[in-house]
Amino acid sequence: MYKFKFADIGEGIHEGKLLKWEVKVGDKVEDGDTLFSVETDKITAEIPCPVDGTIAKLNYKEGDVIHVGDIVVVIDDGTGDSAAAPAPAKVEAPKETVEAIEEPDAGGVVGEIKVSNELFPSFGGAAPKAPATSNTIVKEDDVSNANDKRTQDGPKVDCEKTYDLIIVGAGPGGYVAAEHAAKNGLKTAIIEREFFGGVCLNVGCIPTKALLKSAKVYKQIKHMQDYGFGMELAEEQINAIKPNWKTVMNRKNEVVGQLTKGVAFLMRSNKVDTYTGEAKYIGDHAIEVNGKKLAYKKLIIATGSRARRIPINGLEEGYKAGFVATSKEALSWTEIPKNLIVIGAGVIGVEFACLFDALGSKVTMLQNIDKILEILDKDIQKTLFDSFVKRGIDIKLSANISKINKDSVELSIGDKIIKIKADKVLISVGRVPNIEAFKDMPNLEIGKRGEIVVDDYCQTSVQDVYAIGDVNGRLMLAHVASAEGVSVVDTIVGHKTRTNYETNPSCIYTFPESSSVGITEQFAKENKLDVVVQKTPYRVSGKALADGETEGFCKIIADKKTGTLLGAHFVGQSSTDIISELSAFMDLEGTVYDLSRTIHPHPTIAELISETCRHAIYKLNKANK
Numbered sequence: 204m205y206k207f208k209f210a211d212i213g214e215g216i217h218e219g220k221l222l223k224w225e226v227k228v229g230d231k232v233e234d235g236d237t238l239f240s241v242e243t244d245k246i247t248a249e250i251p252c253p254v255d256g257t258i259a260k261l262n263y264k265e266g267d268v269i270h271v272g273d274i275v276v277v278i279d280d281g282t283g284d285s286a287a288a289p290a291p292a293k294v295e296a297p298k299e300t301v302e303a304i305e306e307p308d309a310g311g312v313v314g315e316i317k318v319s320n321e322l323f324p325s326f327g328g329a330a331p332k333a334p335a336t337s338n339t340i341v342k343e344d345d346v347s348n349a350n351d352k353r354t355q356d357g358p359k360v361d362c363e364k365t366y367d368l369i370i371v372g373a374g375p376g377g378y379v380a381a382e383h384a385a386k387n388g389l390k391t392a393i394i395e396r397e398f399f400g401g402v403c404l405n406v407g408c409i410p411t412k413a414l415l416k417s418a419k420v421y422k423q424i425k426h427m428q429d430y431g432f433g434m435e436l437a438e439e440q441i442n443a444i445k446p447n448w449k450t451v452m453n454r455k456n457e458v459v460g461q462l463t464k465g466v467a468f469l470m471r472s473n474k475v476d477t478y479t480g481e482a483k484y485i486g487d488h489a490i491e492v493n494g495k496k497l498a499y500k501k502l503i504i505a506t507g508s509r510a511r512r513i514p515i516n517g518l519e520e521g522y523k524a525g526f527v528a529t530s531k532e533a534l535s536w537t538e539i540p541k542n543l544i545v546i547g548a549g550v551i552g553v554e555f556a557c558l559f560d561a562l563g564s565k566v567t568m569l570q571n572i573d574k575i576l577e578i579l580d581k582d583i584q585k586t587l588f589d590s591f592v593k594r595g596i597d598i599k600l601s602a603n604i605s606k607i608n609k610d611s612v613e614l615s616i617g618d619k620i621i622k623i624k625a626d627k628v629l630i631s632v633g634r635v636p637n638i639e640a641f642k643d644m645p646n647l648e649i650g651k652r653g654e655i656v657v658d659d660y661c662q663t664s665v666q667d668v669y670a671i672g673d674v675n676g677r678l679m680l681a682h683v684a685s686a687e688g689v690s691v692v693d694t695i696v697g698h699k700t701r702t703n704y705e706t707n708p709s710c711i712y713t714f715p716e717s718s719s720v721g722i723t724e725q726f727a728k729e730n731k732l733d734v735v736v737q738k739t740p741y742r743v744s745g746k747a748l749a750d751g752e753t754e755g756f757c758k759i760i761a762d763k764k765t766g767t768l769l770g771a772h773f774v775g776q777s778s779t780d781i782i783s784e785l786s787a788f789m790d791l792e793g794t795v796y797d798l799s800r801t802i803h804p805h806p807t808i809a810e811l812i813s814e815t816c817r818h819a820i821y822k823l824n825k826a827n828k
């Protein structure tokens with residue numbers, strides 16, 4: 204009989220109100236099914252069932268207050284105990300009765316996992332095996348042992364608690380690694396100084412996507428007459444429809460709130476110990492947080508990055524005055540700037556430029572080099588550049604910014620000196636890894652860009668210490684951080700795995716959006732690779748036409764001899780959702796022959812993939828005659 208206790212869900216929460224039962228006595232339940240929802244003064248959460256079985260007894264009714272440690276429900280999991288006789292249909296049981304049947308070690312807690320009592324002595328051996336993941340699993344003898352020789356020095360510190368694994372940073376790298384570690388039986392702690400979910404969930408990917416959705420809806424409203432709505436409205440009336448920024452921001456905040464609470468809860472429900480505070484390396488295998496000294500067998504540094512601020516005259520003053528913002532502060536602006544200057548036309552710059560342009564700002568982008576989105580395929584650069592300019596975004600290339608004033612930016616382009624007025628300036632000129640907490644760690648190698656240097660397994664120069672995500676400076680993308688986290692945990696539990704960066708997809712959420720995987724056409728040219736390149740415009744797609752969104756293309760790059768897929772590049776609606784198909788094919792070393800034979804549903808944008816591959820094959824056949 205499994206006596207399910209209300210677990211400590213952290214944040215200083217000791218009790219909650221049982222909102223709704225999702226099961227009744229006699230119901231068959233499986234591990235992971237929702238048992239009930241609970242509301243505390245901080246969160247509302249669904250509580251999952253940790254075992255398979257039959258509901259024997261519900262000890263509380265909806266609306267009751269339950270306390271940490273209370274046995275809320277008894278589940279017959281087939282482990283015996285004659286008290287197991289299913290309780291009568293009565294819902295409520297007096298608390299005394301509940302406590303009377305409690306055994307000292309009998310209760311489980313939410314999402315209980317078995318935690319190893321012994322710290323694992325070395326790689327492999329008795330350590331639990333991780334499930335296979337999409338990352339590349341490497342045979343033991345393929346792995347370089349070079350790092351195994353590097354030791355971790357520093358003062359010996361007496362610690363109050365020891366963990367198999369401590370993770371510093373609860374972004375998409377850290378929290379995914381923590382969950383995976385706990386599920387694999389490691390006694391795990393995660394330390395976060397600011398917000399669970401990291402930059403991505405709180406002030407990065409997710410809030411920007413929520414705002415971009417509002418901007419997209421607004422764009423569609425403006426074009427509603429094309430689709431047969433509001434025909435009675437005059438142009439001025441449609442133009443008079445303005446975004447309500449407060450509501451747009453509230454929606455964004457709700458999305459973020461839901462996700463970040465979910466992350467904190469995920470940690471606790473997997474029995475990952477969470478610490479909120481600034482972590483600091485204090486000695487050999489030791490970390491301090493809020494005055495607590497914690498020892499680790501393995502450490503994952505997942506501290507992420509922050510926006511880079513460059514030495515421009517007046518930038519720091521402008522930043523203090525709120526005139527200049529990084530993407531983090533821009534996500535809390537209280538109004539839509541009438542005139543916005545974006546410094547840097549990289550990924551963050553173009554996404555924010557599109558967002559505020561769509562919401563009605565007059566946007567000027569200042570880019571120090573002669574192109575935008577430098578690392579992308581040239582056709583993507585050109586298509587997006589033309590699209591932005593056509594919409595009225597002013598892009599000034601080869602701009603040399605000399606000064607930021609109270610309400611303007613001064614720059615030169617060649618001999619021409621320009622001064623542009625603005626309400627706000629967004630600075631998006633790259634990101635800097637957060638390494639400060641580990642600067643005292645002996646032998647930790649730091650690279651030229653301030654990143655923690657790692658090998659293919661995210662192993663740092665210090666034994667037992669790994670670095671994942673933005674802090675290792677490899678690919679500053681949330682999904683790469685998560686993949687690295689899973690790989691490192693797999694390696695720690697004896698299943699040596701390295702992240703497969705070659706088939707990593709990248710997405711940019713502009714209007715229109717863009718996505719890429721693999722090599723670019725210019726890379727193929729520069730490296731004299733024998734390839735075939737095939738491109739299909741979106742306007743031939745029935746789905747794109749039906750949607751009225753025909754801007755963009757699909758480009759496929761394949762090896763000329765074998766047809767093996769080497770790269771794929773998209774601009775156009777839904778492209779961020781369909782790029783994964785190409786990544787998976789590249790992972791499997793698939794060819795354009797395979798892809799062209801894969802039946803794609805009609806009508807979808809994804810049909811462009813098989814269509815493009817079919818035409819690539821005609822070219823291949825001709826070339827290989």
Ligand code: NAI
Binds near residue numbers: 547569570679709711
């Ligand atoms: P970035 O490196 O992508 O772009 C920075 C741009 O600023 C470059 O084009 C550079 O030429 C320009 N720049 C540098 N100094 C300048 C100056 N003095 N004046 C004018 N322009 C200057 O950096 P960004 O956009 O800040 O993004 C940072 C990281 O975040 C990237 O690694 C990116 O991959 C990641 N990210 C990814 C997203 C996605 O995948 N959708 C979304 C947001 C960020």
